[in-house]
Amino acid sequence: MLVLAHGIAGRADLPIPESLFAAAAAVVLVVSFVALALGWSKPKLAGLPERRLFVLPRAAEVVLGALGVFVFFLVVYAGIAGTDLPNENLAPTAVYVGFWVGVPFASLLFGNVFSLLSPWRAVGRATGWAGSRLGALPEPLEYPERIGRLPAAVGLFAFAICELAWARPGEPGPLAILMLIYFVIMLVGMSLYGVEPWVRNADAFGVLFGLIGSLAPVGRDPDGRLFLRVPFAGAAKNPLATGTVALLIVAVGSTGFDGAREGAVFNPLAKDMQSFFVDLGTTVGLGLELAFTIGLGMAVALVGAIWAVGMAGMKPPESAPSRRALGLAFAHTLIPIAAGYLVAHYFSLLAYSGQNLWPLINDPLGDGSDLFGGASAGVDYGVVSATAIWYVQVGALVAGHVAALVLAHDRALELYGSARRATRSQIVMLILMIAFTCVGLWLLSAAMES
Numbered sequence: 244m245l246v247l248a249h250g251i252a253g254r255a256d257l258p259i260p261e262s263l264f265a266a267a268a269a270v271v272l273v274v275s276f277v278a279l280a281l282g283w284s285k286p287k288l289a290g291l292p293e294r295r296l297f298v299l300p301r302a303a304e305v306v307l308g309a310l311g312v313f314v315f316f317l318v319v320y321a322g323i324a325g326t327d328l329p330n331e332n333l334a335p336t337a338v339y340v341g342f343w344v345g346v347p348f349a350s351l352l353f354g355n356v357f358s359l360l361s362p363w364r365a366v367g368r369a370t371g372w373a374g375s376r377l378g379a380l381p382e383p384l385e386y387p388e389r390i391g392r393l394p395a396a397v398g399l400f401a402f403a404i405c406e407l408a409w410a411r412p413g414e415p416g417p418l419a420i421l422m423l424i425y426f427v428i429m430l431v432g433m434s435l436y437g438v439e440p441w442v443r444n445a446d447a448f449g450v451l452f453g454l455i456g457s458l459a460p461v462g463r464d465p466d467g468r469l470f471l472r473v474p475f476a477g478a479a480k481n482p483l484a485t486g487t488v489a490l491l492i493v494a495v496g497s498t499g500f501d502g503a504r505e506g507a508v509f510n511p512l513a514k515d516m517q518s519f520f521v522d523l524g525t526t527v528g529l530g531l532e533l534a535f536t537i538g539l540g541m542a543v544a545l546v547g548a549i550w551a552v553g554m555a556g557m558k559p560p561e562s563a564p565s566r567r568a569l570g571l572a573f574a575h576t577l578i579p580i581a582a583g584y585l586v587a588h589y590f591s592l593l594a595y596s597g598q599n600l601w602p603l604i605n606d607p608l609g610d611g612s613d614l615f616g617g618a619s620a621g622v623d624y625g626v627v628s629a630t631a632i633w634y635v636q637v638g639a640l641v642a643g644h645v646a647a648l649v650l651a652h653d654r655a656l657e658l659y660g661s662a663r664r665a666t667r668s669q670i671v672m673l674i675l676m677i678a679f680t681c682v683g684l685w686l687l688s689a690a691m692e693s
Contacts, residue, residue: 265684268641269677275645276673279652284662288479288653294471299359299463308365315362315422317607322419326609329413330599333607338418339406340596344589346448347455351582354463354477355456358442361449363429367438383437391444391485394432396493398425398447400543403497407504408535410528444484451494454578455585457481458646475646478575479653488570491577492550496543498584499682509538549678550577556671560658573654576647576672580679583643587636587683594632598622640683644676 314337322334329335349356358364374380405421406412432441442449456462457477462470481487503509513534520530554570563569598620605618612618651672655665 265681268680271641272644272676275648280666286653286656288476291473291476296469299467307359311360312362312365319419319422321607322415324608325415331609332415333603334415334418335413336599336603341600344593346452347585350452350456351459354459354461355453357452363426364442367433371438384435386436386440392450392490393486394445395447395450396486396489399493403539404536407501408532408539410532455582458579458582475579478578478650481575483571487574491581492547493543494581495584496546498588500539500542502588553671553675557668562658573651576651579643579646583639584683586639590635591632594627595622640680644680648676
């Protein structure tokens with residue numbers, strides 16, 4: 244199915260071997276590390292000025308929230324009432340391309356746009372407003388800080404299972420039911436703990452997209468005022484919360500697994516695991532689903548292990564005396580890595596399958612409608628070449644890891660107090676970034692050859 248074809252369509256005609264790309268990327272990271280060590284001796288990111296623009300009108304927030312609610316239920320209706328053919332129903336493409344890929348791409352440019360469009364947040368805020376006028380709502384419970392963003396990490400892993408391990412991710416009907424289940428979970432959580440505390444911590448998509456939005460040159464403060472800032476500097480000001488590392492590790496690991504699951508390394512392992520489960524009495528389909536679920540868990544665990552080794556290689560400073568505190572202090576460095584992996588892996592999906600959104604909007608149920616005259620529009624595969632996609636992917640990976648180095652170096656200066664100690668602590672971070680970059684390039688090259 245086109246909507247789930249996450250790899251690159253076609254083989255790139257690369258001017259140099261892929262191994263040289265990896266070597267060049269490693270050199271860029273080393274040069275960046277040396278430049279930071281020599282020319283960046285004091286923490287700067289948290290104190291960079293921001294240029295204030297204007298306050299987003301409350302009416303605009305209401306309209307955008309209503310739009311999010313309308314689109315959500317339109318997609319649900321299409322999934323339930325429309326055709327069962329995934330490529331002719333709006334729901335699969337809207338979820339896996341428009342939402343899962345399009346929203347984070349927009350977040351990188353315009354900041355946390357999902358907070359304005361989130362349908363459950365809009366409904367929760369509207370309910371809270373009406374309840375306050377009627378005096379009918381009790382005070383919400385205090386959200387437990389010790390849990391933090393762990394529910395969001397669990398939710399993101401569950402979504403990854405549905406997308407990457409489940410045999411029916413593109414079937415419109417079941418997908419719509421899952422959307423409604425998640426919506427209800429969000430409503431229940433907001434009713435217990437309040438809208439903002441819940442969506443800031445437990446909404447898998449709201450938290451992830453918000454973190455990615457902190458890399459954008461556009462931000463929005465709690466009062467609704469928009470401002471301009473240095474790109475990716477907003478990540479340094481993210482509040483530290485339990486579970487942030489887990490969420491970002493799931494994001495990186497699941498994206499990496501999406502690139503590896505059809506490759507030559509994982510395929511034989513998946514077949515062996517499938518045979519093992521079939522021998523235990525499962526069906527062939529369930530055996531493969533279990534194999535892919537285990538593979539997804541292994542990918543996330545591998546990313547977590549690499550991160551743990553990187554943190555173990557640093558000597559904890561007095562300001563972050565435990566390994567847990569140290570990992571939390573550097574959690575924001577995973578944000579540009581997750582964003583780099585996402586852009587690198589899904590750019591081709593957005594470039595090609597994103598074009599299907601317009602004809603599907605014209606015929607959302609797949610019943611032959613043509614609401615706006617664009618149902619017959621096709622996909623232009625010449626809009627961008629496979630080679631150009633490769634360059635975008637490499638650039639995204641390298642830029643993400645360089646940004647992570649900058650964020651890590653600036654945070655190390657805050658924690659260790661001196662440029663020498665900060666630089667020494669970040670040698671292991673450099674190795675970590677090179678490892679993540681090389682793994683990402685390997686996954687991309689494997690996808691292009693598959």
